[in-house]
Amino acid sequence: MENILTVTNLTKYFPVEKGFLDRLLTSQKRYVHAVDDVSFSMNRGDILGLVGESGSGKSTTGRLCLKMIEPTSGKIVVDGVDLSGLCGDELKRFRRNMQLIFQDPTASLCPRIRVGDAVRHALSFQGIGTPSEQVERTREMLERVGLKPWGNFYDRYPHQLSGGQRQRVGIARALVSNPKFVVADEPIAMVDVSVRAQILELMIELKKEFHLTYIFVTHDLAMANYICTTIAIMYLGKIVEIGPKEKVFGSPLHPYTLALMSSIPIPDPKAKIDRIIPKGEIPSPINPPKGCRFHPRCPFSKAACSEKQPELVDAGEGHFVSCFSSRE
Amino acid sequence: MSLDIDSLTVEYHTFAAKVKAVDRVSLSVNEGETIGLVGESGCGKSTLGLSILRLVPPPGKISSGKIILNGIDVVNCPESEIRRARGKLVGYIFQDPMTSLNPVKKIGTHFVEMIRTHEPKVTREEALKRGQDVLEQLGILPERIDDFPHQFSGGMRQRVMIGLALALNPSLVIADEPTTSLDVIVEAQIVEILKHLKESLKLTLILITHNIGIVAETADRVAVMYAGRMVELAETRELFDQPLHPYTQALLNSVPNITRKYQVLSWIPGAPPDLTSPPSGCLFHPRCPFAFDVCRREEPTLIKHKNSEVACHLYG
Numbered sequence: 162m163e164n165i166l167t168v169t170n171l172t173k174y175f176p177v178e179k180g181f182l183d184r185l186l187t188s189q190k191r192y193v194h195a196v197d198d199v200s201f202s203m204n205r206g207d208i209l210g211l212v213g214e215s216g217s218g219k220s221t222t223g224r225l226c227l228k229m230i231e232p233t234s235g236k237i238v239v240d241g242v243d244l245s246g247l248c249g250d251e252l253k254r255f256r257r258n259m260q261l262i263f264q265d266p267t268a269s270l271c272p273r274i275r276v277g278d279a280v281r282h283a284l285s286f287q288g289i290g291t292p293s294e295q296v297e298r299t300r301e302m303l304e305r306v307g308l309k310p311w312g313n314f315y316d317r318y319p320h321q322l323s324g325g326q327r328q329r330v331g332i333a334r335a336l337v338s339n340p341k342f343v344v345a346d347e348p349i350a351m352v353d354v355s356v357r358a359q360i361l362e363l364m365i366e367l368k369k370e371f372h373l374t375y376i377f378v379t380h381d382l383a384m385a386n387y388i389c390t391t392i393a394i395m396y397l398g399k400i401v402e403i404g405p406k407e408k409v410f411g412s413p414l415h416p417y418t419l420a421l422m423s424s425i426p427i428p429d430p431k432a433k434i435d436r437i438i439p440k441g442e443i444p445s446p447i448n449p450p451k452g453c454r455f456h457p458r459c460p461f462s463k464a465a466c467s468e469k470q471p472e473l474v475d476a477g478e479g480h481f482v483s484c485f486s487s488r489e
Numbered sequence: 490m491s492l493d494i495d496s497l498t499v500e501y502h503t504f505a506a507k508v509k510a511v512d513r514v515s516l517s518v519n520e521g522e523t524i525g526l527v528g529e530s531g532c533g534k535s536t537l538g539l540s541i542l543r544l545v546p547p548p549g550k551i552s553s554g555k556i557i558l559n560g561i562d563v564v565n566c567p568e569s570e571i572r573r574a575r576g577k578l579v580g581y582i583f584q585d586p587m588t589s590l591n592p593v594k595k596i597g598t599h600f601v602e603m604i605r606t607h608e609p610k611v612t613r614e615e616a617l618k619r620g621q622d623v624l625e626q627l628g629i630l631p632e633r634i635d636d637f638p639h640q641f642s643g644g645m646r647q648r649v650m651i652g653l654a655l656a657l658n659p660s661l662v663i664a665d666e667p668t669t670s671l672d673v674i675v676e677a678q679i680v681e682i683l684k685h686l687k688e689s690l691k692l693t694l695i696l697i698t699h700n701i702g703i704v705a706e707t708a709d710r711v712a713v714m715y716a717g718r719m720v721e722l723a724e725t726r727e728l729f730d731q732p733l734h735p736y737t738q739a740l741l742n743s744v745p746n747i748t749r750k751y752q753v754l755s756w757i758p759g760a761p762p763d764l765t766s767p768p769s770g771c772l773f774h775p776r777c778p779f780a781f782d783v784c785r786r787e788e789p790t791l792i793k794h795k796n797s798e799v800a801c802h803l804y805g
Contacts, residue, residue, distance in 0.1 A: 215672055
């Protein structure tokens with residue numbers, strides 16, 4: 162298996178802007194601990210699901226892997242190339258290997274650019290091929306994502322397309338430069354229910370055809386279960402559980418994973434629902450709790466949980482979990 | 490509590506055309522039951538909910554049909570009469586808790602306004618006390634009644650919205666996508682609250698949502714809407730066991746279920762019709778795998794089939 166992405170000790174703190182009075186009175190800088198010491202690696206062909214609630218740092222992790230934002234510390238190696246060493250033209254050229262599919266296809270397409278041109282710009286920006294080759298490639302790509310015949314779509318504006326079609330344009334734009342590695346940031350959250358399965362299926366087909374590797378950022382566990390091969394559960398900037406899908410969802414170990422799984426409404430009126438709902442809501446990432454970050458809400462927390470931060474420990478078959486209680 | 494909707498049509502008048510957002514929908518709600526109203530965005534489910542309190546925003550207009558709410562003729566009664574029903578008889582939980590609360594008013598003021606509008610004799614202090622009691626039931630500390638909406642998180646704001654809807658002990662509550670903008674765990678908290686209230690207060694609940702899972706869990710009966718028409722109405726178990734309408738079947742098959750190891754998702758080809766120029770015959774026929782001649786020509790009406798009602802030429 163060929164390694165395509167390795168992330169080690171990745172950390173991102175965003176400084177908090179202070180008001181005028183605060184700046185006079187306190188000298189201490191405060192930070193949002195968006196991503197805190199996260200490590201994982203992916204092989205070619207994997208689909209890694211980054212799952213968590215809002216504020217868990219899953220989108221930030223996705224964006225860090227593409228160097229859209231600069232990490233505070235840590236190392237990201239994509240296809241053997243250390244991203245921290247890249248800048249300027251080199252980075253720009255390297256970006257054709259890694260692309261992003263955005264959450265909201267309406268906001269991420271310029272309303273005044275025809276969708277065909279939006280896709281073609283990805284090529285002209287990278288300087289791939291001559292203009293006529295670029296148009297040819299764009300047409301192929303539009304048809305490939307299901308917008309056929311291309312003649313009906315190339316010259317349309319985004320507002321003339323439906324939500325599902327717009328997301329297809331977003332996918333075409335990300336894949337037209339033939340990337341190896343794609344981060345999809347909640348690609349189906351804004352599309353209608355009946356269209357979601359269709360977009361997922363398209364992404365799976367394209368993955369096989371172009372030998373892609375996906376990071377799939379989502380809060381929808383059922384969708385992650387459907388598409389991903391590996392699952393990483395994030396909470397307050399930390400990965401609390403990671404492993405093959407069958408292990409993480411089949412025999413979840415971390416109390417937070419259990420809570421998430423029991424929270425999902427199941428589309429079957431006969432299903433028995435036995436919920437473990439943690440109290441309250443995700444705390445502020447500015448002052449994350451000491452020790453295990455989940456301990457104030459955890460139904461199984463012990464004294465040790467509030468003192469020491471649990472490390473990710475091997476639970477067998479590539480399944481890792483960071484929890485003191487799960488080992489008993 | 491009684492609610493009868495008979496052949497209701499709501500139109501939006503735009504420059505381009507008249508759009509029928511709700512088209513000849515009939516529905517009777519029984520006391521104490523929970524009705525789930527499901528469908529894709531734009532199928533008219535929110536418009537139907539709003540028209541029960543005559544709150545459809547312009548250019549929308551109820552163009553025909555009847556809504557009888559506890560003997561009140563909602564469509565034709567004077568404004569003062571329907572104003573008395575809003576909040577008092579029917580509580581409404583609006584879609585987006587982030588924008589439905591007034592940002593410059595304290596949570597307490599929301600309760601005072603709400604209660605004193607309907608019961609002018611109640612003093613401000615009494616109204617605040619009642620607000621605190623309601624919030625406490627929903628798991629919010631009473632002293633937080635003096636906070637502003639921005640000091641609350643999304644889930645708590647949604648609880649405040651529920652509290653406001655319940656403040657005057659209405660017998661019917663309409664919840665329009667109560668969990669849509671919330672995280673999974675908070676969503677589960679809200680669903681549990683709704684289930685608990687439904688039982689403890691014997692509420693009649695109309696739950697508008699596109700989340701099939703929540704409907705499966707809470708509703709007694711489900712009404713499926715497509716392009717402004719009601720295409721199927723059935724008991725929840727029946728609907729999930731044996732969905733009749735091809736649209737319902739497709740909708741249920743497009744939702745992943747985490748408790749199943751292997752699942753093949755299917756989807757509905759195409760997109761919902763453009764309602765400014767709806768297709769002939771059955772509105773679903775361009776996307777329907779079973780469509781035949783009659784479907785293109787004649788519009789099916791809602792007929793009884795076994796214990797359910799369905800609008801499809803395949804039956805009857």
